Amino acid sequence: MKDFMQENMDEFLPLREVVFKTLRQSILTGELKPGERLMEIHLAEKLGVSRTPIREAIRKLELEGLVTMIPRRGAEVAKISEKNLKDVLEVRTCLDSLAVRLACQRITDEQIDDLKKACDDFVLATKTGEATAITKADVKLHDVIVRATGNERLQQMINTLSEQMYRYRFEYIKDSAYHALLIEEHRRIYESIAARDEERAVAEITQHIENQLYTIRKHLHFTE
Structure with a gap:
């Protein structure tokens, strides 16, 4: 995932967009697997960013259908239907x-x-x-x-x-x-x-x- 992050950083994008593209690519390639929970703190530490861009990215991914919000559980990678x-x-x-x-x-x-x-x-x-x-x-x-x-x-x-x-x-x-x-x-x-x-x-x-x-x-x- 950090490799994706570095690739996107090289494009001089805003941080929130870099985080979004990194998480999106990790889902599309299967690094983040269907049904896997997306823990804001864990992802923030892994990518070296605050929780705010992680939270924004998860919201955008939900709109794309790549993330599902589960009551009392939080965000997880959408299962393949x-x-x-x-x-x-x-x-x-x-x-x-x-x-x-x-x-x-x-x-x-x-x-x-x-x-x-x-x-x-x-x-x-x-x-x-x-x-x-x-x-x-x-x-x-x-x-x-x-x-x-x-x-x-x-x-x-x-x-x-x-x-x-x-x-x-x-x-x-x-x-x-x-x-x-x-x-x-x-x-x-x-x-x-x-x-x-x-x-x-x-x-x-x-x-x-x-x-x-x-x-x-x-x-x-x-x-x-």
Whole structure:
């Protein structure tokens, strides 16, 4: 968590924003686990700040749905909900299907090269075994596709959804058993977009998301 704190301090942000971003990142990456109590005194000591910015950060995190206030218990990291997972992935399927269709129509040769490089970078990231690096590489790959649509409103909607998806994506990616499948799925998505084959691209991205739903549910021990 202190590493996150230092990274954010380097951005010259107000202290309250640094604390908020640090706690938020710790939740998204799983350092602060679902159901874990957020003790103001403990967090203040750990980050070397007063309780005031901790309290402000917890309030903002509650508004984002990342923290839950429990009567007579206080704040805790929000538990991961299967319903929320399904809701997010249903919307993501629709938005990503539109994104790959538009990308097939509008992607430039330079962006095709960028997408190929993003696929290669993801492979390299998996070799590090570092979940945060792999997750960032995965996000960057999908960002190339979204930028290729040329639709700024769609980019905003997908970016907002991506923030909500981050915790689930991290759960999916941190298990190395699924890396080979992810690499293959990315390759097929790249090939379909490079060939400007809209129907194949939609089919590949839909299968990619369905596989994520299955894997995350299995990893988090959700039942049918």
